[in-house]
Amino acid sequence: MDWDGLLDAGLMGDLLRMAIEVVMLLVGIILTPISALIALTLPDINNALLSIPILFDYANTYLGWILSAFAIPGILLTFMAGYYLFAITSKLAVWPFKLALNWYRALKLGS
Amino acid sequence: MKGLKICLSSLVLFVLSSIASSVLFSTGASAATDYDSVISTTDASYVRASSCDPIQLTNATTNWGDYMGGWNELPETPYSYQIQGTETTWDSARSMTKEKEYIGVTELPDGSIQAQIIWTDDPDATGEFHMVSGVPYFGLYVHPGYNLAIYSLSPDPTNCDRYYVEPNKFNFPSGVTYDVANPPDTSPGYVYYTYYNEFTVNYPEEYEGLTVPSSFPGDSSTAQPDIFMSSMVSFVGQFSDRNFLTFDGLPFMCGEFVPQINIEVFSETGGETLLDTLSTTASSQFSYTFPTSSDTRDYRIVSYYSCPEMTFDQVSFYDFQINSSGGLVAGIPCNAELFCSLNLPTYGLTQAIVSPLTFIGQIPTQVCEDLILPMPHGMQNITLPCMTPIYQTYLGPILLTYQTILTGMFAYYVSLKLFGNVKSLTNPRDDQVETVKL
Numbered sequence: 001m002d003w004d005g006l007l008d009a010g011l012m013g014d015l016l017r018m019a020i021e022v023v024m025l026l027v028g029i030i031l032t033p034i035s036a037l038i039a040l041t042l043p044d045i046n047n048a049l050l051s052i053p054i055l056f057d058y059a060n061t062y063l064g065w066i067l068s069a070f071a072i073p074g075i076l077l078t079f080m081a082g083y084y085l086f087a088i089t090s091k092l093a094v095w096p097f098k099l100a101l102n103w104y105r106a107l108k109l110g111s
Numbered sequence: 112m113k114g115l116k117i118c119l120s121s122l123v124l125f126v127l128s129s130i131a132s133s134v135l136f137s138t139g140a141s142a143a144t145d146y147d148s149v150i151s152t153t154d155a156s157y158v159r160a161s162s163c164d165p166i167q168l169t170n171a172t173t174n175w176g177d178y179m180g181g182w183n184e185l186p187e188t189p190y191s192y193q194i195q196g197t198e199t200t201w202d203s204a205r206s207m208t209k210e211k212e213y214i215g216v217t218e219l220p221d222g223s224i225q226a227q228i229i230w231t232d233d234p235d236a237t238g239e240f241h242m243v244s245g246v247p248y249f250g251l252y253v254h255p256g257y258n259l260a261i262y263s264l265s266p267d268p269t270n271c272d273r274y275y276v277e278p279n280k281f282n283f284p285s286g287v288t289y290d291v292a293n294p295p296d297t298s299p300g301y302v303y304y305t306y307y308n309e310f311t312v313n314y315p316e317e318y319e320g321l322t323v324p325s326s327f328p329g330d331s332s333t334a335q336p337d338i339f340m341s342s343m344v345s346f347v348g349q350f351s352d353r354n355f356l357t358f359d360g361l362p363f364m365c366g367e368f369v370p371q372i373n374i375e376v377f378s379e380t381g382g383e384t385l386l387d388t389l390s391t392t393a394s395s396q397f398s399y400t401f402p403t404s405s406d407t408r409d410y411r412i413v414s415y416y417s418c419p420e421m422t423f424d425q426v427s428f429y430d431f432q433i434n435s436s437g438g439l440v441a442g443i444p445c446n447a448e449l450f451c452s453l454n455l456p457t458y459g460l461t462q463a464i465v466s467p468l469t470f471i472g473q474i475p476t477q478v479c480e481d482l483i484l485p486m487p488h489g490m491q492n493i494t495l496p497c498m499t500p501i502y503q504t505y506l507g508p509i510l511l512t513y514q515t516i517l518t519g520m521f522a523y524y525v526s527l528k529l530f531g532n533v534k535s536l537t538n539p540r541d542d543q544v545e546t547v548k549l
């Protein structure tokens with residue numbers, strides 16, 4: 001069986017990236033106040049934190065080879081992408097409704 | 112706990128065996144034959160007298176071969192040329208059937224550069240490596256009875272606006288091997304480069320030197336590094352052709368080497384200043400995280416690719432502006448317009464948290480490329496090849512079983528997690544937002 005050709009990893013990858021960019025945007029919005037505070041008051045820590053993406057970029061250069069060394073099939077990666085895509089987007093999509101529902105319930109109980 | 116230890120031990124064993132087998136199958140550990148240093152390649156498309164500026168033989172749209180084909184139409188103003196050699200006119204020398212072509216470039220001790228084009232009407236002519244008095248050579252072998260035409264182009268050191276063309280044609284009743292290259296250390300001051308070759312090359316067994324280029328270096332001009340923005344924190348570039356169509360893998364190689372991608376970031380506020388440079392082994396995609404600044408600044412990001420011992424080729428550049436909080440203001444087309452226009456700051460804490468997400472997002476589309484381990488003290492780099500093709504060759508059935516079990520176990524794990532997710536979704540009181548656990 002051709003594991004790599006079973007699902008379109010490229011499409012899954014694009015969808016996952018899109019979902020992750022949305023999450024990154026939300027994380028960015030939520031963390032902006034505290035991030036700005038750190039950048040303003042503790043610039044050295046801010047600079048040190050900026051080196052973390054560089055570490056991941058560096059790790060990324062070896063990732064393809066490591067996946068090949070462990071003979072990880074493409075379909076497994078596609079499974080993983082699909083799972084995280086579902087886990088991230090579905091909860092995010094339903095979360096506002098649940099939040100509204102909980103607030104409604106809390107206000108109703110309060111009154 | 113015991114199971115965990117066994118798993119970890121197996122993992123370490125597997126990693127060690129992978130590395131060991133990589134080294135076992137690696138290439139380039141050491142020179143294998145006496146001929147490995149014979150071939151040198153170049154993308155030089157000019158001739159030059161030591162005291163003169165280079166005379167370009169090509170421009171951005173035509174390759175040297177096209178130019179050579181139209182050699183008789185020279186000179187282009189203001190250069191002039193003078194015919195020497197055994198043939199009185201270019202046309203008479205050129206009238207022979209061109210079956211195979213070889214173009215070489217020679218660098219002389221005084222720094223001048225000459226070019227040589229060789230044609231033969233022998234359809235079975237070959238390129239051969241052989242020893243002459245203990246010196247390794249690369250020569251062009253022509254079978255008995257065929258012609259060999261040799262055209263040399265050399266600049267006139269006394270007149271920078273003139274160069275010489277020497278068309279010569281020979282017939283070899285007994286055949287001949289015409290040597291065109293030898294290692295630089297065997298002819299001090301002279302370096303023989305191969306620019307282009309159509310002769311069928313017979314390489315020695317276990318040869319590990321450069322391959323003789325069978326395409327014009329100018330062919331790589333159809334590929335250019337193109338930069339676009341894929342997220343708010345970094346640029347991603349990839350190779351595309353002139354119609355901006357991308358390639359699945361690398362569109363070309365530098366002989367046996369992978370091209371280098373070079374990225375330069377200039378500040379264009381208050382005069383152009385080089386801020387940052389990055390040089391990395393090219394892959395089908397390459398990324399760069401741009402620097403932030405304390406005020407709004409105009410930037411230019413320039414990317415180009417290059418080969419070892421070659422000058423840069425095909426530059427792409429984009430101008431853009433970053434505001435005081437590090438967000439992109441304008442300049443680069445964005446894949447996701449909605450998100451790009453928000454210009455979120457790129458603070459350290461945010462970067463630290465989102466970078467694992469970016470990393471995970473890149474996993475599904477990862478393509479393995481040989482790992483090059485740089486070695487110290489001038490030793491040849493070790494290349495660790497991608498292991499999966501080797502597993503497939505030597506351990507096909509075992510690999511399939513391993514991958515099936517691995518995929519099955521992971522699918523089972525994902526199914527359980529999916530069930531948990533769906534159960535959580537249907538629970539109205541569960542309002543936790545799940546992201547990747549960092």
